[in-house]
Structure formats: C-alpha cells, structure tokens
Amino acid sequence: MKLTRLRMAQIRQFGGALEIPSFAPGLNVFSGPNEAGKSTVVRAIRAAFFERYRSGVIDDLIPRGETTSSASPTVELGFELGGTPYALAKTFFAKRRCSLTGGPAPLDGEAAEDALAKLLGFGFAGKGASKPEHWGIPGLLWIQQGEGHQLADPVRHAADHLRTALESTLGAVASSAGDGVLARLRSQRDELLTPSGGRPKGAYADAAKALADAREQAAELDSRLATYRDNVDSLAALRAQQQTEARSKPWEGHQAKLRQAQADLTAAQQLQAQQQREQAAAAQLQQALQLRRDQAASFASQREQAVQRQDDIARTQAQLDAAEAAAQSWATRKTQAERALDEQSALVAQAEAAERRRTLATQLANAQRDHERLAAALSQAQTESDRHTALQATARANEIAAPAIAALQQQAEALRELEITRRAASTGLQLALQPGTPVALEGQPVAPDSEHRLGARAELQIAGLGRITVLPGTSDHGDLSARGATLRGELAAGLQRLGVATLDEALLRQARHQQALAEAGTSAQLLKISAPKGLDALRQSLATAQAQQAACQAALSDMGADATQQTALPSLAEARAAQTAAKAALDAAAAQHLAAANQHATAQARHAAALAELQRLRAVLDDAQTQARERDAQAQLQQAQTRLDAAQAGLALLQQQIERSRPDLLQQDVARWQASADQSLHAHNARAGEIRALEGRLDAEGASGLDELRAELAGREQALSRRHAELALRAQALDLLVTRLEAKRQAITRQLQAPLQARLDHHLRTLFPHGRMDLRDDLTPGELAREGQAVSFEQLSHGAQEQAALISRLAYADLLKEAGKPTLIILDDALVHSDLGRLDQMKRVIFDAATRHQVLLFTCHPERWDGVGVAARELRSFVTGKPA
C-alpha cells in the first residue's frame, strides 16, 4: 500500500489545512520542530482509518476553540493498494461523512469503513474510540511516538493476520481448530496430571489412593482371616488332642506306673532295711567269733608263751652270764682307774706344792720389794710432808698482808720520792776529801768521798778543820722533812704492825712467804706423787705389804717340804691334765661298771622272772581244767565261724537282690512317673483352658463377618482397580494427545516462522553482523544473541529495544507484503534513543526496507536523518490556511 496524497483540515492546530500533494513510493522524511504538527498528521492518518466517522468521542481532533458541533475535522487521502488507486475522505463531527472510492464500487459510510478495514487488516471498536486491539496490521506498522520499543501488544493484536500471512506463504498446514482443542485437552489432562511432573492428581490420584487403601485393607483382612483360620485349625487340633487324651487318660497310666514304681521301691527299701539288720547281726556274730578266736588264741598263746619262756630262760641265762662277766671286768677296770687316779692326784699335789712354793717365793720377793719401796716412799713422803709442814709454817710465819706491804711500799716509795725531792730540794754535799779524813755529818761520821743531800741545816764536821754549816735554801725543806718524818713514822708504824723492822724485811718476809708457799706447793705436789692417797694410805699400804711379806714368809716356811723330785715332776698343767684324764677314765670305767652291774642285775631279774613265769605257765597248762576249757573254746569257735559264714552268705545274696532291684533307678522312676502324671494332668487342664480361650476369640472374630467383609472388599478392589485403570488410560491418552498436538503445533509454528525468522535475520545482520534474534511462539522477538551472549528482548536497553522492535516490524512488514497485505510504515519520531553509530546502521536498515515498503518518517531532528538518501521535507511547507 502506498499513500499518494494527503489533505487534512480543522484538525488540532491546523485550523486551516495541511496538504501533502505527493509522497515518494519509498522513504519520505518529514521534519518540523516541536509542536509543528508531526504527530497531528500521524493522528489524522490514523483517525482516517481507525475511527468511525460517526464517532463522537475522538474530540482530540477538534481544534481548540471549536466544538463537536462547530468543527468538522476532515482527512482526505489517496492511496494505492494492489495496483488499485483509492481515495478516502472522512469528516468527523459536524459534517460527518465517509467515502471510499476506487474499489469496484464507491462506498459510503460504514460500508466504506468496513471495506477499508478488510483491505488493510484491522478492526473497529464496537463503540467508543478505537483501541489498540483493533488496529491489527497498521497498529503493528504505524509506530506511535514513544511506543517504538513496545512490540508484544501490537504483535498480539496483529497475530492472526500475521499467522494468516505466514500460512498463506506456506500453503497452510496449520489447523484452525487446533489451539482451542489443545487448550481444552490440556485442561482435561491437568485435571488428572500435575503440569510439572506429570504425576497423578485429582480423581486419578484419588483412585490410586483408594485402590491402594483397598488393597491394604484387603491385606489386613487377609491376615486376620488367616489368623482366624489358623485359630480354627488350632482349635480342631486341640479339641482332637483333648478328646484323645480324655479317652486314653495318660495320667492314669502314669499313676499306675507310679504306684508300681513306688511298690518296687518300697520292696527294695525293705530289702535294704533287711540288709541292714542282717549286717548288724553279722557284725555281732563277727564279734562273737572274734571273742572265741581270742579265747582260742589265748590258749594257744599260753602254750607259745611257755615255749617262749623256755627260750627266754636260756637266753636270760646267757645274758646273765655275760652281764656278770662284764660287770666283773668293769669292776677290775674301775679299780685300776682308781689307782691311776690316785697316782695322778699325788703327782698333781706335788706339782701343785712345787708350784705353790714357787709362787710363794715370788710373792715373798714381791712383798719384800713392795715393802721396801713403800718404806722408801713413806719416808720420802714423810720427809716431804715435814718439809711441807715446815714450809707451810714458814709461809704462815712469813705471812704478811700484801696490801699492807703494798701500802708500805707505797709509803716507802713516797718516802723515796720525798727523799728525792728533798734531796733535790736539798742541798747536795759532795765530799771528796782525802781519805782518812774523819768527817762527821751532823755528828755522824761519813766517808770522805761521799755524797750527801741536806734538807735542813746540817753541820758537817771535818775533823781538824772545823764545821761547815749548810743551810739549804728551800723553804719547804722543813715541810718535806716533816712530811718525811711523818712518812717515816707511818712507815715505822706499819713496819711495827707487821712486826718487821724494815720494809726490806717485810718484803723479805713476803718473799719468804711466797717462796715458802711455792715450795710448799711443790712439796705438796711431790707429796702427792709420792703418796697419792695420802700418807696414811701409804702407811697402810706399807703395813699391808709388811703383813704380806710376813705371811708369805710364814706360808713358805710352813710348807717346808723338800723339792727333791722337783726335776722329775711334770708341770702342773701336765699333771692336771693327766689327772683329769685319769679321772675321766675312772668315771668312764665307773659308769661302765655301773651299767654292767645294772645289766647284771637286770639279767638276773629277768632270768628269775622267766623261771618264775615258766613255772607258772607250766602250772596253768598242766591244769586239767584249763585243757578242758580249751577244748570247749575251740568247739565254740567252730560254731561261731559257721554261723558267721551263713550270715555272710545270706548277706551276699541279699546284696545281689538289692543290686538287681536298682533302688536308685526306682527312686528316679518314682520321681519321673510322679512328674509325668502331674504334667500330663496339668497339660490336659491347660489345654482345656486354651480351648476355651480360643473359642472365645473365634466367637468374637467370627461375629464380625470377616469373610463377608473380605468379599465386599474384593469386589470393591476390583471396581477401584478398574476405575484406576480407566483413569490411568485416560490420563495417559490425554497426555499423549497434548504432547503430540503441542509438538505438531510447535513444528508448524517453526515452519511458519521460518520466513519471518529469515526476514528478521536479514535486517538484524545489518545492525549486528553475527547476531541472531529468536522469535517466540507469539512471534515477538525472544533472545538476541551476539558475541556468545544472549539477552532477552526485554532486557535490552531502551535504545536497543527500539532498534530491535523496529527491525522486527520491518520483518513483519516484509512477510505481510509477501502475503499481499498492505504494508505502509509510519515512524513518528522513531529511534530517539539510538546513538549516532547505531543510527547510521539503522538508516541502512530503513533505506533497505524503503525499497520494499513506503515509509513515512516524521522527525524533529532532520540533521540526524542526514544521509538517508532522501531530503527531509518541512511540514510547515504544506500548511495552507491560517493556523488555529
């Protein structure tokens, strides 16, 4: 279809008219700034086709200021379709009318409109404004501003046309009814099978469950029935057993056996008792026999004894002789030993004496020595003691108080000092006169060669010369003298007190005292050495020693014997040893002798006894009475033996009997039969109880009508199974149908879509050389795949969607055209979101499409559409008449 001319008046801003006298058969680009009326032109074209001329609701066409009654929006256009030119004129509102010329006959009004719809492939609204669902093919190809990217709805609304076009290009393999039938079958299938997994649901699942339940119940009933039957059989068996037992009464047999066993046991026990009694009797007999034997034996033994005695006598006699001899020899030996001992003793005595003598001599010597020593010591000690005493006395005598002496010494010292002082203070007088000069100092003669110190006035008289009076100068000379005199007086007093004339004497005394003390000490020590324990002890020792000496002397002299055999004497030790040996020998001999004597005595006794015994025995044996008794005893012995033998024979027999009867086994038998009888009776009673219990159970179970229930259930199971099978078959068949129909439909769709897909690919490759865009079943674009990535249409960016949508539309257009449908393409401000690079590519696409379809492109960016091969025409250049 191609538009040839367009004129519109009184539409929106075009109060006057707009006329486009001609259109290019291919691409037409119309430009104009915003609000130039581009969309109005598009609206006018759309209204001319889509809106009913009678429509009262499309007042958006009315210019401002006008009303529905005043305005008459008019659109006139000429178009060519299938080689035939048409002219459409439509006026709305005030002067509404519609006419279509060019077809077989001119058409007016609704007829014209309906014809138009049929020609172009769209529909009309029942009433009200036209809506997208009516726009059909034009709705798909006339892209409104801002809706370029929306494809799904326009495609849907044009789907049938597209399909028809697709089909007609193929020569139709599709089914007209297919989709509806498929939908219904699918819904029927979905009643029975889950859509996702194809598992039973709804009535089908219920049937399966019911069947399973019925089977389960049946199984349960079966088991109950089986139990019931088993119980019936058990009951039969038990009853039979019970009857048999009631007839045979096994416990009676057991009891009989028990009684028998008991009798046997009693018998055996009696035998045993008897055995015991007989054993006791036999024992007694045994004893009796023994007694008789003893008796007989005693007689025999007596005789034996006699014989023995004879032997004894002989033996004892021999023994006696032997013992006598022995005793004799031992006596001799003993005497000898005695003699030897005496000798030895004498020797010993001698040796002892000699020894004693020696000892005494030694002792005497020692005593003498001691005596001497002690005497010496004593004298020494005495001396020393005396000395000591003397010294002590001296010491005492010379005792002088040390302090006194010290004081004296002090005094002396003081005096000396005084003297010195005096002397120093005194006048010195040195005389160095010719010897022989008689000099007297203070009347005292002095040596001519001397020194003197003068403390006071002194007169020196030199004979023949006269006198020299020395008058010392110091004044305290007299003091000193006085002091000196005092001191001298004290000194003298002290001396007097001490009893000495001079200090030196005192000192001497003291020294003597000390010396005496020292010597006394030494002396005491010496004394101690000499007489450690004291003199008296020493004296005593001496006395003792003296006594001892005297004693020794006395003893020695007492002894007085001579020592003639001294040299032939053995030593004392030897003698003693010999003596001891002799003694020992003697003892031994004595002992032996004693023993021998004892033996002798014993032997004698024995012998005597034996003789006596023999005599006695003889007496007894010879006694007639004894002999008689002996014979008697013998006889009785025989008897007893016989009786015993009999008893034992009897016992042996009895033992055999007992063994045969096996009382141990009989005991067991009794226990066994007792237990059996008890048990069989008990079992019988127990079984009776069991039977009753079983009867009760069966009664209860039977009353519940198990078999009837089972039969019922069996039938129900059959019915359910049938139903389940039916539903299963139905479900499977539906599934089969749905699957097959869907598959067929899909195959066809793919077939149908193939050409469309080809067109799409063709256009897409202009934009994306290696791209591919799928078509969905509803013919909208699906995934766009390029460079290994696949993105769904809706996920594309706005710009990309615009491009993809436009490409799809162009593909649809190609297809529709092939099917002979009109394909006018109107792009109102399309591809606004495309970048320049893409736009360039899109231009190629559009240019290519324009070789097949008429394209009206409205834009406010003519510069964007540069290079599209066609000059853009300004819209305002077509405006005629005043604007509204």
Next chain:
Amino acid sequence: MPRFLHTADWQIGRRYAQFDPDDAAHIAEERLAVVARIAALATEHRVDTILVAGDVFDAQAVSDRIIRRLFAALQGFAGPWVMIPGNHDAALTESVWTRAQRLDGVLPANLHLALAPGVIELPALRTAVLAAPLTQRHTYNDTTEFFDTTPTPEGWLRIGLAHGSVEGILPSEIDSANPISPQRCASARLDYLALGDWHGMKLVNERCAYSGTPEPDRFRGNEPGFCLLVDLSVDVDAAAPPRTLPLRTGRYTWHDLALQVDVASDVERIATTLAALGADDIAQVKISGRTDLAGHRALASALASAEAATRSLTFDLSALRLLPTDDDLSALQADGYLATLIQELRDEQQATETSPEAALLAREALALLCTELDARGATA
C-alpha cells in the same frame, strides 16, 4: 409318593462390590430372597422335605446378621430341611454352623443339620438321608464312601446328600477337589443322590443330579438358577427312576457378552441385543473389532441405555478400534495437524500384536480426541 426339593450352593454372604454399590446390594439381597422363594415353592408343591446339598454359606466368617436372616428365610416351609456343609462352609471345629448353634433360637426346629457323616432319619417319611458333609477346608477323598456300608431301616428310602465333583463327568474347573464316585448310586443302593458344588443344574444320571445354585451368582453359565423337584416312586422293586423337574428360581440372568463389530450392521445388531436387556439382567459386555465414529457413538449410546435399563452393566471397549473416516474427520472439522494426529492414532491402534499397550493407548487417545472435537462441533 415321596417328593422333595433338591437345592444347593446358596452361597449366602457373597458380595458383589465389583458392581455399583446399589446394584451390588440388590444382587446380594436376591440370594436371600431366593431361599424364601424356594421355601414358598416347596410349600406350594407340597414337598416332603428339602435337601440342601452344601455351600449354604459362601464363607465361614459371615456376619451374625446374615446367619440370622438365612435361617429366618427357612420359615416359609414347615417341613423338614436337611442340610449339609459344603467346602465353603465346611463343618470345621469352629465354623459358621457352630456359631449359628451358639446364637439363641436361630436354628429352626425343622432343620436337620448333618455336621458329621451319618444318617438322618425321617421316620414320618420313612426316609433315611445318608449325609456326607465336608468337615475339612480341603477334602481329597470320597466322602460318600461310607454310604456303601451304612445300613438304614428296612424298607425306607435311601437318599444320599453330598457335596463334591463326580469323577469323569464335570470339567476340571470346578470349585472343590473332593471326588465322588460315579457309581455311588449303585454301590450304595441309593434311591437318589442329591449333589451340590456344581453351580449349573446338571443331571448326572437318572438317580443323581446337581441342582445348581438357585440364583445365578456369577457370569459363568452352565444353567444356574434352578432347583429340582424330585418325585420318587415308593415302589422300589419297580426300580422306576425318579422324576426330576427343574423349577426356575433364579431372578437375575447373568450375561457374558463378547460381541464383534466389523461392519456397520454389526453395530445395529449389537444395539438391538443391548436394547433387549432388562431390569433383571446383569451383563458384562466386551466389544471387539472396529468401527468408525458414528458406529462408536451408536454403541456408546446403546451401552448407556442398557446400563440404565439393567440391574448392572459393565463394558469393555478396549478391543474396539476406532477408525474415523474422512467424512468423520471433516465433520469434526479436524484439519491441519489435528487431522494428521487423528490419522497417526488411527494407524497406531492397529499394532495390537507388536505393542498392545501402545495400541490401546492410541485407541483411547483417538476416542478422546474425537469426543472432544465432536463436543466442540456440537457446541460451535
């Protein structure tokens, strides 16, 4: 002349839950009703005694209620009933009989129940019934052997009552194993041997018969639904055989129909057959062969009508192949891939030998599809 009624195999307590519960109730109920009918017949024909040859009950553990109802149904006849247990209701140590005995007042006084092999004497009728009840669940020996050596009072009739299969006469698919010698009548000098176990009425020889079950109980045929009215001649020396008259007692007729469709006229024929079924018919129908959609529709319609008309009707069309014609297809407005699918399914359902399950599935799918198209066509 002594006259008695011979019946057996009542199978009281049997359930029919494979049918619709409503139908099942009626069918089961009829089994008790027939007992009352027998009693009524016996009274009507003035028989001397009724012989029931075993399998009175279908199982041991039937409910007490059923037991009571059964024995109550005997009221219609005041004369003596002689019953023996069969294999379904064998006289075990604990059985439906012992339970009935424990229920107070259930067993009527005029019932002679032989729970052990022996002779039941009916002095008033000068009749001795030699009864061979089954006393085990499974019996493998001839329970009637003792008949030969059992004496009965001089001049009395000797009637045998047993439950088992006469050797050499009946086909092998028989209920129980217990054999009965075909010579028993002769060897035991019986005037009549009343047998049970075989559900169809069958005259073994002139003195021995199976009465069969008085009310058919299953689809297998062999003439059930009768009891036997037996007239014996007292004049034994004449050795005249008894006269045996079957009396129909069964209400329902069980039909096991296997029908074949190959051509269109077969469909009509089947429809007619089905239409002939009525309220006292119990039918199971299997239709095999092939038909087009029209024929299928006609059959479905006939079956639906018959289902409504009969006591019970179950059918199986799995062996009926659907072969829609081209007309069918266009009538269905099945075009395009629908038509293709229909063709495919039509072909697939032929492969009954190689893959019978797939064939069945294809058939079912085809039927569904055609039904769907049909319905849509009907509404469109």
